[in-house]
Amino acid sequence: MPSLAKLVYFQPAARTPVKITEQSGVDLLNYQVRIILDSAWDGWDIVKPDGSDIFFLDEQGNPIYYWIEVFDYANRSAVLWVKIPLLPANDTKTIYMHFGGINPYKAYRDPENVFDLFDDFLGTALDTNKWNSNTGGGATLSVQNGLLMIHTSTTTYSGAWIWSKKLFDIPFIVEAKAIRHNAYSGGERGTGIMLVYSDWDGTSFDPYYYYPTRVILATIHRYTYYGRYNMIYDFVSGNHAYGSYSDNLGKWCLIRAIILSDRQRAQFDFNLDGSIEDDLEIANTPAVSSFYVGVGAADYRTDSDAQIDWIRVRKYASVEPLVEIQPSVYIRKDMDLM
Structure with missing residues (x-):
């Protein structure tokens, strides 16, 4: 029997990539982006009924300020907002909506830091x-x-x-x-x-x-x-x-x-x-x-x-950014057992 075994397991947490594309041709700074979840979102069977497990990370793994305006679990409908520090003109960024596990960034659910007022x-x-x-x-x-x-x-x-x-x-x-x-x-x-x-x-x-x-x-x-x-x-x-x-x-x-x-x-x-x-x-x-x-x-x-x-x-943009919800993925973690 080997002295070191590796157990691969799936925790119930998942994340949804969200692609955000700037469409007005102008760099957007600290811009508030609306994210709409409808019944087509594949995370409803995993997310908590009150949405308290949701948080957002950028491509580098940094937390993003967000606000949940509406979270209607029964009717599978939600409206969320995130603040993107920089969205360059005509560029696309991907952020990640995490859910289903522990939320270590509850302090980032803060509309005071999302909106200008x-x-x-x-x-x-x-x-x-x-x-x-x-x-x-x-x-x-x-x-x-x-x-x-x-x-x-x-x-x-x-x-x-x-x-x-x-x-x-x-x-x-x-x-x-x-x-x-x-x-x-x-x-x-x-x-x-x-x-x-x-x-x-x-x-x-x-x-x-x-x-x-x-x-x-x-x-x-x-x-x-x-x-x-x-x-x-x-x-x-x-x-x-x-x-x-x-x-x-x-x-x-x-x-x-x-x-x-x-x-x-x-x-x-x-x-x-x-x-x-x-x-x-x-x-x-x-x-x-x-x-x-x-x-x-x-x-x-x-x-x-x-x-x-x-x-x-x-903030205002002549054309709002395009938001595209991507398929969710489970988050896999490895655990080493001696």
Whole structure:
């Protein structure tokens, strides 16, 4: 019998190679890349039901910051984000999604290090290191159960808003998951994303809805008399666009605002599945190169509630990188036995 035997075994862990190809022709630095897993992914029978075993490594074996936005094990659907330090123009990189075993990089599941700004409103108070705020007309702001809670009052006009202490240079994308439960039938400003011009004086607010006076709003809007149900509106230039999707109350919506130097775009996904119910764009050239970002709600003569689940800011590319999920492989390890 030999004095040294080698046992080859397969541990339950596996990894999925993920190919990421830059398509815009520009080097992307610290870029946030979305990875979608559907029922075709071959790892569902191995991964933990909560996805807590997932982590990412680059081609050199270095850990990568990531965030799991959605992990629906029952329906075999997930949305994950990774931050790639450098994706050269027209180049392809492969990263590796590990799962099924021990996760030694749980600290890298950190949206604060993935996105340029992120808040999912944990705790019991607004993070005043990140945010400024203003309320009026009896409206209130609070943080409860992982949500930013906004209540507008039966006062004729009311509003509550927060905006970042950090400026963001054009171009960029800001997204928020929001819900509006009820609203007055006409004239209200809605619930959603606010972009504050960097040249705002810091003290002037709209006398009716209490947001800073120099803003672009991309909100779940409702004005039934005119059939306007969502909007993007620059209250400095007056340029605006309204949507027509009317089933916009009592439903969570992913609101996306794409901010470019010559146009701004607002997209509303009320099914949270990537479909866009309203896609609005204005040709607009702000006289600034940066904005503060925020969220909030305002209404006219309505006792109503809105919530924000999270807000994030990410980088923009004219064409998003192509993401290709490759077949998974088991990770083989050798164990030497004396």
